[in-house]
Amino acid sequence: MKRLVFFLVLALLPGLAGAEALDVLIEEKARAEFGATLPDTGEFEITLKAGGLEEAVMLSAFWMDRATGQFVANAVTGEGELRRVTGLALLTVPVPVPVRRLMPEEIIAEADLRVLRLPHGRVGSFAVTRVEDLVGMQVRSLLAQGRPVMAQSVQAPRIIDRGDKVAIRYTDGLLELTAPGRALADAHRGQEVKIVNLVSNASVVGIATAEGVVEVTR
Known part of the structure; x- marks a missing residue:
């Protein structure tokens, strides 16, 4: 009786009668499981249990552990039989990794x-x-070969080091003055940095705009 019901379903739903590769059907279900959270660059590596079914008309049920990729599904064969299939639908994403220790x-x-x-689960939310x-x-902290790079492990290149002599440019929109100074901290391009004016001995805060140059706007 159960087989007859499956045959009736196949007959009433055009386009379902042709069997498809099971891994294709599994990937469709896996993508649906992730929905809008699926990364644009995400791809699935489907591994089916050896010796199992290779083609099916449809999946009548699908359960998946998103963290591990393990799944269990009920597949409908072309003969109308219901078969239980298991395997792994591993979501992977492309990630740049160092080829050497940096x-x-x-x-x-x-x-x-x-x-x-790499498996999506191994790529943390802070990975570049x-x-x-x-x-x-x-590089701010040691980068291991073959490991994802965390955002906090890198920074924009420093253009000023603490203790460097710098040119302080004062601008007010109409007038521009330059004075010698010394940096009191490191800074990368576009970063605020505290400096001391070597003429007035006053401390000011400016923006590092180029190597050895700090701009102060009044």
């Missing part, structure tokens, strides 16, 4: 990176996922 103070070059597809967001950045 030390603090180094500037990251494109040749220092390669892109690997685009090559262009790493190239040209300065």
Whole structure:
């Protein structure tokens, strides 16, 4: 009786009668499980239990652990049989990782990176996922070979080091003056930095705009 019901369902729903590769059906269900949270670059690696079903007309039920990718599904065969299938639908994303150990103070070059597809669950929310967001950045803390790079482990390159002599540019929209100064902290481009004017001995805060240059706007 159960087989007859399946045959009736297949007959009444055009387009379901042709069997498809089971991994394709599994991926469709897995994508639906993630919905809007699925990364644009996400891809699934489907692994089915050896010796199991390879094709099915449809999946009548699907359960999945999003954290591990393990799934259980009920597949309907072309003969109308209901078969239980299990396996792994592992979501992976492309992530740039260092090809060698990178030390603090180094500037990251494109040749220092390669892109690997890693399980989504292993890529933390603070991992940098685009090559262009790493190239040209300065290493703050040791980067291990083959491991995702955390955003807090890199920074924009410093253009001023603490103790450096700098040129202080004072501007008020009409007038521009320059005075010698000394940096009291490190700074990268666009960062605020405290400096001391070596003429007046007064401390001021400005913006590091170029190597050895700090602008102060009145």
